[in-house]
Amino acid sequence: MANKSADLILERNAPAEIRRIPDLPRGFGSAALSVVLAAASLLAGVLFWYWATRASLNFYIRFENVPTPVQVAARFWHLLSDERFYLHILYSLRRIAIAYTLAAVLGIGLGLIVGRSRVARALVLPYVEIIRPIPAVAWIPLAILMWPTEESSIIYITALGALFPILLNTIHGVEQTPEILVRAAQSLGASRAAIFLHVVLPAALPHIVTGLAIGMGVSWFSLLAGEIISGQYGIGYFTWNAYSLILYPDIVVGMIVIGILGTLSTHAVRLLTRPLLAWQRKAR
Numbered sequence: 001m002a003n004k005s006a007d008l009i010l011e012r013n014a015p016a017e018i019r020r021i022p023d024l025p026r027g028f029g030s031a032a033l034s035v036v037l038a039a040a041s042l043l044a045g046v047l048f049w050y051w052a053t054r055a056s057l058n059f060y061i062r063f064e065n066v067p068t069p070v071q072v073a074a075r076f077w078h079l080l081s082d083e084r085f086y087l088h089i090l091y092s093l094r095r096i097a098i099a100y101t102l103a104a105v106l107g108i109g110l111g112l113i114v115g116r117s118r119v120a121r122a123l124v125l126p127y128v129e130i131i132r133p134i135p136a137v138a139w140i141p142l143a144i145l146m147w148p149t150e151e152s153s154i155i156y157i158t159a160l161g162a163l164f165p166i167l168l169n170t171i172h173g174v175e176q177t178p179e180i181l182v183r184a185a186q187s188l189g190a191s192r193a194a195i196f197l198h199v200v201l202p203a204a205l206p207h208i209v210t211g212l213a214i215g216m217g218v219s220w221f222s223l224l225a226g227e228i229i230s231g232q233y234g235i236g237y238f239t240w241n242a243y244s245l246i247l248y249p250d251i252v253v254g255m256i257v258i259g260i261l262g263t264l265s266t267h268a269v270r271l272l273t274r275p276l277l278a279w280q281r282k283a284r
Contacts, residue, residue, distance in 0.1 A: 067249040072256070075249035084233075089257065091233040092223060095151075096265065099158035100219050106159075107166030107215065108208060114167075115174025116200065132164045136225035144229060154226035154234070161222025162215040169211025173204030209273045216269050220262040235261070 050070075052063040067075075079085040114120045136157050143153040177200050185195045227236030239254030 065248065067252055071249045072252045076253045076256075079250075079253060085238070087233050088235045088238040089261070092227070092235040093261070095155055095158055095223060095226075095234070096216075096219055099155045099223070100162050100216060102155075103159045103162035103215060103219065104166055104212060107163050107211070108170050111167045111170025111208075111211075112174060112196075112201070112204070115171045115204070116196070121171075128164065128167065131160075132168075136161050136222040137228075140225065140229055143226070150229055153229060154223070157226035158219050158223045161225075162219035165214040165218055166208075166211040169207045169214070170204060173207025173211075174200055176207065177203040205276050209270070209277060212269050212273060213266050216266045217262055220258060220265070224258065 046069055049066075050068060051057075053066050053068040056064040058064060110124065114124050139157050139160065140153075143157050144150075147153040147156055181199050181203065182195055185199050190198070223234075224236035224239070227234035228240050235254055235257055239251055239258070242248075242250030242254060
């Protein structure tokens with residue numbers, strides 16, 4: 001009681017400027033520091049890029065043909081007024097949306113089944129282990145032969161790249177379900193369906209969310225390989241075509257746009273799946 005009275009006296013006698021300052025939210029200092037460090041790191045990278053290109057650095061890695069940040073920024077500003085540039089982005093986003101949705105549905109569904117069934121595991125995992133190491137570029141010739149259109153071939157290659165991270169993380173999440181929770185539910189008379197919905201699935205959700213985030217990043221990597229076979233639109237095609245036409249600033253613009261789109265889409269996946277893990281944050 002005495003301490004509270006002393007705090008009130010100090011607050012009343014404090015200058016008005018101090019009394020107006022609200023308490024900072026918890027974690028604000030660390031978050032602000034992270035933002036400052038990230039901005040400083042990016043700025044240092046851009047400055048090194050500028051210096052290396054201006055000095056034509058040639059120390060194993062050659063920067064003499066790399067465009068400067070000023071040239072890339074000027075080219076990017078010019079492309080912002082080009083409608084075809086936006087078409088490239090929209091075509092890639094549409095392909096990502098379709099391919100990623102297919103990969104997520106198939107990967108999560110199949111992963112839940114394989115994680116709970118030894119028979120399904122024995123039937124499916126050999127195909128996964130054989131196909132998974134094959135890079136997306138190696139699928140291009142066969143995808144052209146298999147699918148009737150270029151668009152379906154690109155979506156197939158993109159979905160295939162996103163599938164395996166989602167599938168394997170889902171399987172791992174199901175397998176990591178604590179056995180004691182399953183037995184406790186069984187002892188309470190829960191059915192197999194109830195155990196699956198209320199025990200196995202919540203326990204696997206953190207791994208599934210991780211797989212979804214990783215799968216989004218891999219889907220962009222696979223998309224670029226698939227868009228090499230596209231003759232019209234796509235940010236991957238834009239970047240490859242710039243290389244063919246020796247438009248060096250366009251190559252860097254395409255790479256930066258791909259990086260930004262990949263980062264934003266991965267962040268969007270994390271935001272959309274955050275409510276699914278609300279119970280995990282409350283437990284902490």
